[in-house]
Amino acid sequence: MATSTAAATSLSYHPLAPKPKPRRTPPRLSLLPRKPCRAASAISASAAAASDFLAPVPSLKSRLAAGDTLYGLFLLSFSPTLAEIAGLAGYDYVVVDMEHGPGGIPEALACLRALDAARTPAVLRLPEACPVWAKKALDLGPAGLMLPAVESPSAAAEAVSYCRYPPRGVRGAAYPIVRASAYGLDDSYVSRCEDDTLIICQVETAAGVAEVEAIAAVEGVDVVQMGPLDLSASMGYLWDPGKRKVRATLREAEKKVLEARKKKDTNAAFLGGFAMPNDPPEQLKLRGYNMVAGAVDIGLFRKAALENVKRFREASMEIGEEDDEEDEKEDGYWSE
Numbered sequence: 001m002a003t004s005t006a007a008a009t010s011l012s013y014h015p016l017a018p019k020p021k022p023r024r025t026p027p028r029l030s031l032l033p034r035k036p037c038r039a040a041s042a043i044s045a046s047a048a049a050a051s052d053f054l055a056p057v058p059s060l061k062s063r064l065a066a067g068d069t070l071y072g073l074f075l076l077s078f079s080p081t082l083a084e085i086a087g088l089a090g091y092d093y094v095v096v097d098m099e100h101g102p103g104g105i106p107e108a109l110a111c112l113r114a115l116d117a118a119r120t121p122a123v124l125r126l127p128e129a130c131p132v133w134a135k136k137a138l139d140l141g142p143a144g145l146m147l148p149a150v151e152s153p154s155a156a157a158e159a160v161s162y163c164r165y166p167p168r169g170v171r172g173a174a175y176p177i178v179r180a181s182a183y184g185l186d187d188s189y190v191s192r193c194e195d196d197t198l199i200i201c202q203v204e205t206a207a208g209v210a211e212v213e214a215i216a217a218v219e220g221v222d223v224v225q226m227g228p229l230d231l232s233a234s235m236g237y238l239w240d241p242g243k244r245k246v247r248a249t250l251r252e253a254e255k256k257v258l259e260a261r262k263k264k265d266t267n268a269a270f271l272g273g274f275a276m277p278n279d280p281p282e283q284l285k286l287r288g289y290n291m292v293a294g295a296v297d298i299g300l301f302r303k304a305a306l307e308n309v310k311r312f313r314e315a316s317m318e319i320g321e322e323d324d325e326e327d328e329k330e331d332g333y334w335s336e
Helices: 002-012 038-054 060-065 080-089 105-117 131-138 153-161 189-196 206-210 212-216 228-234 244-262 281-286 297-314 324-328
Strands: 070-075 093-097 122-125 144-147 198-203 223-226 270-274 291-296
Touching (some): 060 198, 070 080, 080 093, 080 297, 093 105, 131 144, 153 198, 153 212, 206 228, 212 244, 228 244, 281 291, 291 297
Parallel strands (some): 070 093, 144 198
């Protein structure tokens, strides 16, 4: 009795042992391929797109060296919206034209920011080839500079010096605080800016064409940009850029630049140009141009606007025709 009481007392202080849970048989692995999860696929695609967006945009110089033919647009309106649309449309580069457009440095900066958002390289065309304009433009951080009216090898060498820090050039140094270096956050800017920045010298006069081969051979000149409209004016044919004599002169200059690049052990410049009504961009590409500016934003809008108005003006409308329902309605006020 005592034994049974002690046993009972002992059990009252110990919880009953839990019942053992039945062992579950692990699920059999299917040998059939599992269907991909749509959500996972979407996430992977989004991650890949984000990775592409965050990847650095290849420089224009690297693309030219790789053999790409680049197609660009000139922006004269200084509209950041049109700049962004141009980038999203797929142009390889956009030239913000401070030579003939109404804007200056502040307006160019807004366009550069829009083009950066569209991941499209911007080239700034200077009003004149001088160290002051080059310095201010380069501090904005464009992909390249276009310097107008270069007529000799010495002028081309000076143009290059405007884009180089001392001792290789005369560019003023403010890299710790300017946009080009991410306001000083990009420690690598000084070491790579010369390799990344495209220097384009415009040859657009008869005097420049006479020296085009020597200009293309100047160290640091990356592209020789032919200017057919100013060339025709310098030859006395302002109103006739398609004149046979002008075209022959342009073809001869093109040939000299292209042949210079074919020579061994040479760093001759690439060939760039403007399309004209008598010389469309497709023809420039077929002739071997490496950079082709095929359109101007104002010209594109002008053409679209004129065609839009023309379609409206020419639309035929039969006046006086009325639907049967209208005929049945009585005169006076009514409401539907």
